Amino acid sequence: MTIPLSEGEYKVLSQLAKLKKTKLDELAVSTGLPKSSIAAYIELLASKGLAKIIEEKYVRIEATEEGRKWVDKLPEEVLVDILKEKTGKASIDDVIRDLGKDLASIALSWARRRGWIKIKNGMIELVGYTEPKEVKEFLRKALKGLTLRKGEEPIDIVKELKKRKMIRIEELTEKFVEITSKGIEVLHKPILEVSVLTSDIIATGKWRTIRLKPYNVEAEPPKVYPGRKHFFIEFLEEVRRILHEMGFTEMKSYYVETEFWNFDVLFQAQDHPAREVHDTFHLKYPSKGSIDAYKDIVERVKAVHEHGGMSGSKGWGYKWDPEIAKRLILRSQTTSASARYLYYNKEPPVRAYIIGKVFRPDEISAKRLPEFYQFDGIVMEENLTFRHLLGIIREFFTHLGIKKLKFKPGYFPFTEPSVEGYVYIDGLGWIEVFGAGMFRPEVLEMLGVKHPVAAWGMGLERIAMAFYGINDIRLLYTTDLSMLRTMKAKWW
Amino acid sequence: MPVIRIYKHRLDKLVGRTLNVEELAELLFNLKCEVNIVDENVLEVELNSDRPDMLMTEGIARALKGLLELELGIPEYKVANTDIVVYVDPPPTRPYIAVATIHNVNIDYEMLEELIQFQEKLHTTYGRMRRRIAIGLHDLDKLPSKTLYYREVDVDKVKFIPLHDYREYTAREVIENTKQGKEYGHISIRDNKYHPMLFSGDKVIAMPPVINADITRVEPGTKNLLVDVTGTDKRYVEETIDIITTMLAESGGQIGRVHIIYRGEKSSEVYPKLRTEVIKLNVEYARRVLGLDISAKDLKHHLEKMRFNAKIGDGYVEVTIPPYRVDILHPIDLVEDIAMSIGYNNIEPLLPSTMPPTPLPPKYRLINTLRELLIGLGFQELHLYMLTSSKSLVKIGVNEEDIVRIANPITEELDALRPTMLNQLLIALRDNQHVDMPVKIFSIGDVVVVDEEKETKTNEKTILTIAYMSGKASFEDLQAPLCTAIRLLGFEVKTIKAKHRLTIDGRTASLIINNVNRGFIGEVKPEILEELGIKYPVVIGEIDLTNLWTTPVKQ
Structure with missing residues (x-):
């Protein structure tokens, strides 16, 4: 006979074999398992016919006032x-x-019933007396309360005392567990x-003597979360890889740039609206940078802005101020x-890019x-044309x-x-995504570049x-893990 | 970029042809404009800021007629002299003025609406919020006298009724009590006492650049206009009067010249000058820029479509620029117009010579490998703002002198450039206490600190910030994965006992990578967690990765 037992069932059953017949409480103490688990194991064992649950009835007797x-x-x-x-x-x-x-x-009635007295013509006569020891002994025991198996209680005494309201009786049922012969048999050759x-x-x-309990494989699994790369950074890295x-x-x-490199070199007049507080973050601290290292280009910038310099342009026709150019902004x-980059790399071919916060x-x-x-991005080649600009962007x-x-x-x-x-x-x-063009002759003149440059x-x-x-757009910056952990991976 | 509302039936009338909306949108697209159809008669046109000559239907029609080849080259404008004279005693704050008249314009309600819109848009873009130039429009027939004076006056000693008002104000009251005065009254006032004023006889007709007087108000039914342009830059004042007069003459009006006489009759000008300019466009240059084998004849035709006059010379085209095309600074600007006439989408893109692939710079190879490893160790990558709050930085103990601060932040919460990501990561943890534990997050990014030695007074670093939060979180929970990742990158790492303002003494260590102290990790102090409202223990760390990619690696 092979009836597989779980570890818990095995433990309970072997304990039961030692204790023979026992209460659940005692079983809990001797196995060290919680009472609720014991009850469940016993149910399982009983359903397999390995243990028997016996219910015994008791009477609880207590003396009244x-x-x-x-x-x-x-x-x-x-x-x-x-x-x-x-x-x-x-x-x-x-x-x-008296x-x-x-x-x-009451006294007359019970004395007569016990045959101690006779009553004749209004007179009571004592005819005999034997102390009702058994009744009194029982009553004394009942003072502390006593529990008797049902049917084992002295029926007459109980009946008398109950009638005289000297005791109260309560019926109780108690469960016992007992190992069956089948249980003993299974214990000899256990399958865990x-x-x-x-x-x-x-x-x-040990695997030879055990059985693996089947799982509910159809149940939803618990939630787990992988570490994940941030999707937007992945996108930026993809762009970088392409480039x-x-x-x-x-x-x-x-990130912190002088207006000189952010605007002046790019031929943006110093009163251009884009340079104002509505369009550019100016700095409170630190507020002024240095352009001392670029004396040659500073001179050309001044000339081109004021009258076009050597670029063949009219320029913007105002007085260029180096102090404005030194102001620091967030690019x-x-x-x-x-x-x-072009200031330091004037010879073709050039293909350069930046991906950065602005x-x-x-x-x-x-x-x-x-x-x-x-x-x-910029591309510089000796014979680069506007068509090449369109071509490289398309590519x-x-x-x-x-x-x-x-x-x-x-x-x-x-x-x-x-x-x-x-x-x-x-x-x-259609969505508008880029701006592009050929760098103006004014810009190339300021930078000292002699070849055409396509930029976007x-x-x-x-x-x-x-x-x-x-x-x-704010979702690109969300720190909400419930979203980041569960958003679909983009693979298609 | 400026957006104007125009009436389609006015446009049709001015072009002389009824255009369907799609055709119109396509044509305007090729003239740098985007069209939004409001209803069958009203269009919203977004223009580029380089074309002030298109800020009104008249100007748009002028360009469209060229593109449709209904008219080619520079339009002919009727110009005559007037007997109006302006005596100028140049106000130091706004020394330049140009005045001109337009006759027979017959202003109706819709044109007036557009005229006011044109004036406003020109003020904000080309006029630099009225600082550089401002325009005043007057009903010529309401002018009290044909003798005008432009000079500075004491603001307490001159009175007039401002446009659309009925009460008489002193100029000071206009500055202090009217909406226009509050907005523009500060631009040209001197010593809080003197302001430029334009008189007709002894009556004020304008207080540039603030407001006109009501006396010369333009209304539907006005037939003849007087226009004044004042400003701080003579070139822009002269260009603006050319732009306006040619624009208004487009529907058939006649331009009138006005004589300007400077103090003591030392010098004088006549406006509008309607100055045209001649540029020689080298044919080869145009071909080289565009990459198109285009003939001089075709160049001429495209230029005429764009409303330039063009004459073929030997190897060049002589191009005459109309007075209103103030955006033409250089022959390159003509090349763009030629490309626009051809149509950008009719120009076949061409691939430049190919270049061999370049290797990914070591910085990104290292960062990407580190990201891979941390993700393998179960950490979620975050993407964080570079702008942060200086207050929250100071709160976690960052020195004020290290923080780059913005003068014009949009909100106090984003008034600084981050010098660390610790505060941002702690906030991310605070906001993620409801999710399943553990929370393991990191971010790699650039930070900026003040550095007086540099030309931009700042120094940039690339850092990793990383944290572990759980019901139970201890030093090792972060130390183990972080040290593992760094070792797998080929670097030596050890943790040595240290102190940090954020973390518990005795549970904080410096991270020494190849013998350089590059950061710390530690368990965050409970008092800091409590202040932030974090109920879980947190281990956090930050390491400087800058130039780690140039550090020799143990193979």
């Missing part, structure tokens, strides 16, 4: 004492006078049922990196943030999986011809949002 009062001498014994005093005879009236009517009536397969079970060979594949080199500018564009004083909303990533988007592009003439102070670019994204339609800049958030189907 009335019982306590007469435990030394019953009322009829008091009557006997009175009669003895009066030489064995007394009239009913006398007895009633005992009171109620008590006298185990829920966790441990290394110990395998190493000791290196296309032969680009990284260039650098600074509002990464084109400053292109300018810095800052503008926009209120936080679903569409805009005061900081965003801009990607700027970049092809790598990103975007095929449809639309170009619109645009205006930027530092490029001409200038382009605003739209890409077509399924489900969203684009915010990466909008494209990333289109990719991930997000319509609130």
